[in-house]
Amino acid sequence: MDTITTPSESTKAREQLDSVVIRFAGDSGDGMQLTGTQFTQSTALAGNDLATFPDFPAEIRAPAGTTFGVSGFQIHFASHNVMTPGDAPDVLVAMNPAALKVNIKDLKERGLLVVNSGAFTKGNLKKAGYESNPLEDDSLVGYRLLALDISKFTLAAVAEFELGTKAALRSKNMWTLGLLMWMFGRDREPTVAWLKHKFASKPEIAGANIAALNAGHIYGETAELPVGIGAYEVVKAKLEPGLYRNVTGNEATAWGMVAGADLAGLTPVLGSYPITPASSFLHAMSKLKEFGVVTFQAEDEIAAVCAAVGASWAGSLGITSTSGPGVALKTEAIGLAVVTELPLIILDVQRGGPSTGLPTKTEQSDLLQAMYGRNGDCPLAVVAAQSPGDCFYAAIEAIRISTKYMTPVMLLTDGYLANGAEPWRIPDLDKLEPFPVTFHTDPEGFHPYLRDPETFVRIWPKPGTPGLEHRLGGLEKHHDSGNISYDPDNHHKMTKVRAGKIANIANDLPEQTPCVGEASGDLAVVGWGSTYGSIYQAVTRARAAGHKVSHIHLRHLNPFPRNLGDLLRSFKKVIVPEMNNGMLSKILRSDFLIDAIGVNKIAGQPFKVGEIEQAISTHLEASK
Amino acid sequence: MTPPDTPQKLTRKDFASDQEVRWCPGCGDYAILAAVQRALPKLGVARENSVFISGIGCSSRFPYYMNTYGFHTIHGRAPALSTGVKLANPNLDIWMITGDGDGLSIGGNHLLHILRRNLNIQIILFNNRIYGLTKGQYSPTSLVGKKSPSTPMGSVDNPVVPAAFALGAGARFVSRAIDTDAKRLVPLLMKAHDYQGAGLIEVFQNCPVFNDGAFTHFSDRKTATETQLHLEHGKPMIFGAEKNKGLRLRPNSLQLEVVTIGEDGITEADILVHDQTNRAMAFLLAAMEPPTFPIALGVLYCDTSVGSFETAIHAQIEQAKQTRKPDLGALMRKGHTWVVE
Ligand code: SF4
Numbered sequence: 001m002d003t004i005t006t007p008s009e010s011t012k013a014r015e016q017l018d019s020v021v022i023r024f025a026g027d028s029g030d031g032m033q034l035t036g037t038q039f040t041q042s043t044a045l046a047g048n049d050l051a052t053f054p055d056f057p058a059e060i061r062a063p064a065g066t067t068f069g070v071s072g073f074q075i076h077f078a079s080h081n082v083m084t085p086g087d088a089p090d091v092l093v094a095m096n097p098a099a100l101k102v103n104i105k106d107l108k109e110r111g112l113l114v115v116n117s118g119a120f121t122k123g124n125l126k127k128a129g130y131e132s133n134p135l136e137d138d139s140l141v142g143y144r145l146l147a148l149d150i151s152k153f154t155l156a157a158v159a160e161f162e163l164g165t166k167a168a169l170r171s172k173n174m175w176t177l178g179l180l181m182w183m184f185g186r187d188r189e190p191t192v193a194w195l196k197h198k199f200a201s202k203p204e205i206a207g208a209n210i211a212a213l214n215a216g217h218i219y220g221e222t223a224e225l226p227v228g229i230g231a232y233e234v235v236k237a238k239l240e241p242g243l244y245r246n247v248t249g250n251e252a253t254a255w256g257m258v259a260g261a262d263l264a265g266l267t268p269v270l271g272s273y274p275i276t277p278a279s280s281f282l283h284a285m286s287k288l289k290e291f292g293v294v295t296f297q298a299e300d301e302i303a304a305v306c307a308a309v310g311a312s313w314a315g316s317l318g319i320t321s322t323s324g325p326g327v328a329l330k331t332e333a334i335g336l337a338v339v340t341e342l343p344l345i346i347l348d349v350q351r352g353g354p355s356t357g358l359p360t361k362t363e364q365s366d367l368l369q370a371m372y373g374r375n376g377d378c379p380l381a382v383v384a385a386q387s388p389g390d391c392f393y394a395a396i397e398a399i400r401i402s403t404k405y406m407t408p409v410m411l412l413t414d415g416y417l418a419n420g421a422e423p424w425r426i427p428d429l430d431k432l433e434p435f436p437v438t439f440h441t442d443p444e445g446f447h448p449y450l451r452d453p454e455t456f457v458r459i460w461p462k463p464g465t466p467g468l469e470h471r472l473g474g475l476e477k478h479h480d481s482g483n484i485s486y487d488p489d490n491h492h493k494m495t496k497v498r499a500g501k502i503a504n505i506a507n508d509l510p511e512q513t514p515c516v517g518e519a520s521g522d523l524a525v526v527g528w529g530s531t532y533g534s535i536y537q538a539v540t541r542a543r544a545a546g547h548k549v550s551h552i553h554l555r556h557l558n559p560f561p562r563n564l565g566d567l568l569r570s571f572k573k574v575i576v577p578e579m580n581n582g583m584l585s586k587i588l589r590s591d592f593l594i595d596a597i598g599v600n601k602i603a604g605q606p607f608k609v610g611e612i613e614q615a616i617s618t619h620l621e622a623s624k
Numbered sequence: 625m626t627p628p629d630t631p632q633k634l635t636r637k638d639f640a641s642d643q644e645v646r647w648c649p650g651c652g653d654y655a656i657l658a659a660v661q662r663a664l665p666k667l668g669v670a671r672e673n674s675v676f677i678s679g680i681g682c683s684s685r686f687p688y689y690m691n692t693y694g695f696h697t698i699h700g701r702a703p704a705l706s707t708g709v710k711l712a713n714p715n716l717d718i719w720m721i722t723g724d725g726d727g728l729s730i731g732g733n734h735l736l737h738i739l740r741r742n743l744n745i746q747i748i749l750f751n752n753r754i755y756g757l758t759k760g761q762y763s764p765t766s767l768v769g770k771k772s773p774s775t776p777m778g779s780v781d782n783p784v785v786p787a788a789f790a791l792g793a794g795a796r797f798v799s800r801a802i803d804t805d806a807k808r809l810v811p812l813l814m815k816a817h818d819y820q821g822a823g824l825i826e827v828f829q830n831c832p833v834f835n836d837g838a839f840t841h842f843s844d845r846k847t848a849t850e851t852q853l854h855l856e857h858g859k860p861m862i863f864g865a866e867k868n869k870g871l872r873l874r875p876n877s878l879q880l881e882v883v884t885i886g887e888d889g890i891t892e893a894d895i896l897v898h899d900q901t902n903r904a905m906a907f908l909l910a911a912m913e914p915p916t917f918p919i920a921l922g923v924l925y926c927d928t929s930v931g932s933f934e935t936a937i938h939a940q941i942e943q944a945k946q947t948r949k950p951d952l953g954a955l956m957r958k959g960h961t962w963v964v965e
Contacts, residue, residue, distance in 0.1 A: 045962055067652050190960060243957065258952055269712050273706075289944035290954065294711050294937065299737040303704035305732075306697070310677075310708025313695060314716065316811045336698050342760035364838070372739060425964075463716055471641070471688050473696030474680075483643070484688070499804045 002603040014185060014233040020080030022180070025103045026095030026436030026606045027064050027606075028071040031173035037272025037421075038177055038194065041184040044246050044423050047236030048077040052421045052608065053085035053532065058276075065127040067098045083387075085420065087608035093176060095119060095150070097128035104140075112229060113143040114179070116172065118151030127324030143198055144228050147221075150175055157215035158208040160234025167205075171212035178216025185233055196515055214421040240425055247424040249388040249408055249417035253347060254284035256395025257319060258291050259429060263396065264403045265436045266276045266317040269294040272305030273326065276359040277415040278349040278517030281321045292545035301329035305346070309333055312342040313472065315439060315462030318401065320346040325356060325365045327373065327410075335374045337408045338498065341449070341458045344408035350419045352604045362416035364529050365580035366511045370410040371558055371587065377495045381405065386532035389424035390419060397555065400435050405505055406410050406457050412557070413518040414579075416606050417530045431512040448482035456501040505559050516540055517550030520570035526596065528554040528584055531577055531607055538612035548621055557584070575599050575619050577612050630876055634665040637809055641691040642708045647682060649716045652803035654828035656750065659806050663934070664692075669717045677706045678721035679731055682757050683750035686721040700731025700803035703738035706745055707933075708894040717817075718745035724765040725755050732764075740794035744932035746813070748886075749786055749826045750803075754835035766835075773842060786826045787910035787924055791903065796927040797823040798906060800920065803830060807923065808854065815923060821932045842919040851914045855922035860895040863918050868893030871917075871958070880908050900926040 022039070026032045033054055040052050055072040062069030077085030080488065092107045093101035096119040107113060120135055134140055135147050154172040155165065174195075181188055192210055199206035220231070263270040272282040284293045294316070298304035301322055308318030318337075320330065327334075327348050337344040350366045352358025360590050370382050381401045385394035391413055398411040440446070440459035448470040451458040461468040470482060478485035479493055513519065516539045527535045532553050539551035551565065554560070568574050568588065574596045576585040582598035599615040601607055633918040639661045664674060674762045678684035680699035687694025688743040697705045700919075706720045720738075727735045727749050738747070754772070755761040762770040765786065790798045793933040797819040801809040809827070816823030828839045842851035849865040861871040862885075872894050874881040883890045899905060906925035912918065 033667060041960055047962065047964070212634075239965050243961055245956065245959065245961045255952060255956060262952070267712070269708060271708060288955075289941045289951045290948040292941060292950070293943070294941065296707065296711060296937070298707075298734055302736070303699060303707070303734055306701040306704030307708030307711065309697075309711040310695070310705035310710075312708075313705075314709040314712035316712035319711075332698050333701065360894070426953075426961070429953050462713075464672055464713060469672060469692050471643075471694035471696065473687075473694075474698055475696065513958055556826065614710050 002066070009175065009610055010549035015087040015236050017156075018234050019076070019080065019082070020091065020184070020232070020234055021074065021076045022091040022093065022104060023072055023089040023106070024093045024176075026173070027072055027495050028059070028062055028069045028421050029064060030071070030072045030095045032073050032095070035173045035177045037073060039180060039419055040075055040184070040246060041190055042181060042188070043075065043077045044202070044244070045190060046186060047567070048079065049082040049423060050075055050077040050233050051082050051085045051181060052076075053416065054419045055358055055605075058358070065096060065098055065124045066072050067102050067128055070099050070102045071101075072103065075596075077234060079237050081237065084534050084606065084609055085288045087610050089418065093180065095172070097130055098123045100134065101128045101130065109142055112146065113140060114146045114148070115152035116176070116177070117147040118149040119169070126624045129344075129356070136385055138160035146229055147224060149505045153213050153215060153217070153219065161204045161208040161211070164210055165584045166360050168208065171209050171421065173213040173252055174209045178213040178233045179220050182220030183231055201511040206282045222529060223548045229308065230330070239377060239423065241427040244423045246421045247392075248280070248419060248421045249385065249391040250281040250349065250419070251284050251415060252389055252391040252424065253281055253385070253395050253411075254288065256392035257285065257292060257399070258288055258400030259432065260396035261317045263432055263436075264317060264399055265434075266315075266403065267292050267294065268319055269296070269308060269311035269316040270319045270321065271296045271298050271304035271306045271311070272382075273298050273301045274324050275301075275323045278321045278326070278347065278420065279350055280307065280324050281347060281349065285321075286303075296398040299585055301326040302333060305330040305333040305344075308344055309337045309340075309342060312337070312344055313340070313463070315401070315460075315464075316342060317345070317539075319347065321349070323351045323359075324353045324369065325370055327366060333471065334380070335376060335378050336474045338374070338380055339474055339477070340379050341406045342404040342408070343406060343460075343479065345395075345402055346349050346408060347395075347411045347413065348578050350414040355516040358598045358604045360415065362414045362530065362606060363579050363602065364412075365602070365606060366412065367528075367557065367580065367583040368586070370412060377499065379499050379558070380408045380410060381502055381505055381556075382410045382412065383555060384529040384557055385417055386419050386529060386553060386555070388420050388422045392427065394555065396432065397470045401505060404439050404457070404508070405433060405455070406460060407454060407502060412529060414446035414530050439465070440468065441465055445472075447480045448472060448480050449480045450479060456497050457505050500551070503559050506562040509556050509559070512550050512552060512554070512567055513561045514550040517543060518548070519550070519567060521548035521550050522572050522623065523547070523549045523616065524571035524574045525549060525612070525616065526552045526567060526568070526574055526576045526584065526588070527553070527578070528557055531579065534612050535577055537609040538616060541609070541613055542616045547616070549616055549620070554584070557587075566596075568592060568594055568596070573597070573619055573623055575615060577601070577607055577615065579607065634671060636665060639664045639691055641689050643688045645689050648833050650832040651682070652752065652827075652831065653683055653686070653750065655803045655806065656748065656809070656827055656829065657686065659809040660748075660813060662806070663810045667717075667817055668813060673715060673717050673772050675709065675716045675718045675922060677702050677709065677718060677723060678942055679723075679726035680757070681723040681726045681755070682831075683721055683723040684726060692821070695936040697804055700726050700729070701734060702726070703731065703734035703747075703767050707738060707741075707743055710745060710934045711937060714744075714938060720745055720747045721750070722747065723750045724753060724763045728764045728786060731757070735794040738823050738925060739790055739824065742796055744822070744934060746825065748813075748814045748824045749824065749828045751786055752773075752829045752831040752835055753783075753838045754831050756831050756834055760834035782963050784858075785910060788907060791822050791907055791925060792908060793813045796821050796925070796930060797923070798826075798925040799824065799923045800826045800912070802828050802839065802921065804843070812922065820917065820928070823931065833858050842914045847964075853918040853920050854896045854929070855900070855909070855920055855924065855927075857898055857900040857923065860892060862892070862895055872896055878908075880912065880917065900924070903927070904906065947953055
């Protein structure tokens with residue numbers, strides 16, 4: 001059985017829903033990420049807008065059945081614009097007791113709970129810390145429970161493939177996916193095609209998975225389900241017209257790097273060292289060799305950034321990618337790029353810190369490191385992406401600033417953006433504005449630090465150019481000859497030049513406008529990075545309730561848009577939701593002497609819309 | 625060898641920069657600088673394609689004195705910078721300058737990896753067995769018992785033998801010279817340049833200020849014939865004032881011994897012939913130390929059977945370009961897409 005066997009027209013009536021949040025949770029060996037990704041794909045093809053949030057344990061293979069080995073994947077889809085993976089799930093799929101234990105507290109009241117009762121064995125209950133079986137006591141009465149022995153159903157569905165129990169049970173995620181696909185009217189065909197492709201060399205595994213997928217679907221179609229559980233429909237969302245695909249942040253960043261380098265007329269050279277959650281960016285770039293992309297997996301973080309600095313000096317676009325701990329190791333070399341005034345893109349896919357911290361969890365706690373984490377007065381430009389698809393445009397903007405202003409640029413994304421997916425309107429590359437680099441070639445009056453008197457930007461001479469032989473280095477340079485200089489006045493001047501050069505970039509940035517609301521009012525909610533969706537929704541809701549609230553979201557964190565101080569002063573109150581202990585709020589306070597109030601969540605999890613809504617009403621209330 | 629791109633004849637002077645050389649008087653670095661400036665015009669590489677990249681330390685000041693492109697980087701990281709430069713532009717002819725502290729202490733990791741990858745550059749390792757720039761602390765090549773400001777009672781840790789480290793790392797061109805022996809250093813630099821991979825030249829460099837005479841036990845010209853073995857590929861390993869001493873394998877062991885031709889029935893036929901492609905022998909030669917043995921100088925090991933790193937990287941890029949069209953728009957449209965009207 002390797003094709004779809006049930007009639008596509010459902011025989012049961014479908015209840016219309018506006019928006020649904022589903023969380024798939026199971027043991028890290030249960031294939032929940034694959035299940036979620038496939039459900040996402042089919043949901044996108046069905047025309048809903050969506051956002052996802054994969055949440056997996058740090059251990060590659062945590063002991064089976066334990067709570068710390070639970071892997072989750074949340075998807076929020078709707079008939080309208082979706083900007084966050086959703087607050088509380090409407091549907092929770094729990095493949096074992098540990099998954100139930102970890103996730104049940106988040107499920108909405110009267111939410112639909114699908115559990116694999118076959119995994120609720122004595123041993124598994126004990127590993128999850130349950131004293132009695134929650135399926136048998138009345139602890140789950142507040143939910144609509146659908147307890148099915150998915151293990152048993154799966155074994156029966158794949159029996160003909162004679163795989164042995166252990167291998168056969170691997171298909172239970174597909175059985176579950178089949179059931180959910182029936183429930184939400186999803187097309188199984190792309191998943192069937194994907195399974196055939198993935199297991200092309202193991203047709204029996206492909207067959208078993210497809211059989212399980214179909215069996216789950218048939219079950220929904222034919223079985224008597226408890227009252228209150230049925231089939232649903234979420235109608236297509238109205239999105240901006242165009243050709244769409246799903247994209248994750250790291251994928252979009254990689255494509256943005258290739259597009260940006262092309263707009264600058266440069267070859268991208270990536271030096272990188274594997275680190276969660278940035279590695280998939282390295283993988284994505286490594287697959288783009290036909291674009292001339294050079295990727296170098298270095299021996300460590302330091303070598304990775306140094307290779308990128310060397311590449312930039314030689315006339316390519318040096319890029320390095322990492323997460324917070326890697327940035328810490330790279331700081332000295334970033335300082336070298338600042339003092340030698342070379343382009344360099346440092347992609348920091350932030351994760352929970354400090355130290356090794358929470359490698360697989362998201363956070364925005366590298367902002368101060370990005371701004372100030374180097375020895376000496378060592379400014380550079382900082383740019384942040386606000387959604388998975390926006391990573392593409394943020395990467396291009398980072399490259400534009402870096403090459404135009406001969407400076408390292410820190411590009412901040414985070415684990416949530418990196419792994420999260422969203423439907424993305426595929427950009428028209430011809431519409432992007434090129435910003436070609438001109439290398440200096442004229443030996444007449446040449447000094448390596450010849451600079452534009454207004455922007456302070458120095459020329460870019462590259463090795464191999466006759467007559468421009470020169471030496472660069474980390475020692476302080478004479479203002480224009482570039483020779484070593486220990487002169488006190490020169491050092492003062494050079495420090496001011498480096499700072500002025502970065503500050504001047506503000507003249508080349510659009511003025512900041514609120515993305516929701518007016519340019520003045522009772523409350524400004526200021527954010528940066530991946531909190532965009534949650535803040536947007538929360539502010540939209542607060543405005544619907546009649547409040548004078550605006551959402552201001554920053555792409556450029558250094559320098560700030562030149563009108564930012566005035567804009568913020570036009571509000572009675574400013575709050576700053578951040579997934580850290582107060583970083584942007586600190587900078588706003590020190591730069592503008594305004595009372596920016598932090599709303600901080602440091603849980604390794606994105607903000608829920610409700611949490612920001614709560615903060616908005618608390619602060620509006622307090623100012624009454 | 626990088627093909628000559630300019631017909632015009634360059635001289636030693638063309639490679640000297642306008643910067644005043646600031647090493648201590650009598651420092652071995654002067655001799656090495658002179659040797660490099662003499663070697664470069666002979667290589668036929670255009671000046672704009674010659675690049676010197678260094679880390680931090682006395683020797684790492686070197687690029688400032690060469691009228692070529694130069695990058696004085698950060699401590700220990702010259703191998704990583706060089707890798708990026710070479711990957712970006714494989715036509716550049718890179719000379720990496722490092723020292724025993726820069727290359728074997730803080731940058732040991734990078735040196736290991738650049739050697740095993742076989743990036744096509746020349747690496748001159750100035751070994752003076754001391755930290756000069758930071759004023760005289762012992763280094764990873766200092767001998768046990770070295771008294772220094774940080775080891776007033778003498779150092780206790782075993783030194784690393786750079787050539788043995790390099791061989792262990794998988795280096796395929798390992799050579800040695802003495803700073804003031806220009807007659808041999810200049811041709812050795814040219815040989816390393818000819819080699820299509822990481823050509824390591826360890827130079828025993830005297831630091832008269834903090835470690836004077838660290839190598840006199842074999843570098844002293846008066847006794848050099850007895851303490852130096854100059855390796856030549858395909859020639860018997862003979863040394864001594866009377867050219868009657870040589871190396872052979874001690875019977876039934878994997879150890880070298882010094883024998884005298886004409887004594888105990890030893891003839892020239894008993895003496896080992898230097899085979900620079902013999903890696904096991906290279907390890908034995910690297911480990912030889914006076915007074916039991918002469919110091920082995922010249923090319924200890926040279927294996928031309930493996931290509932260079934940047935060549936392999938760029939070959940993959942070329943291969944990818946041949947099989948796939950570089951069309952980002954098409955790439956983004958691949959897989960599941962859908963139209964919103
Ligand atoms: S300290 Fe030693 S190595 Fe450094 S310049 Fe002086 S003599 Fe040369």
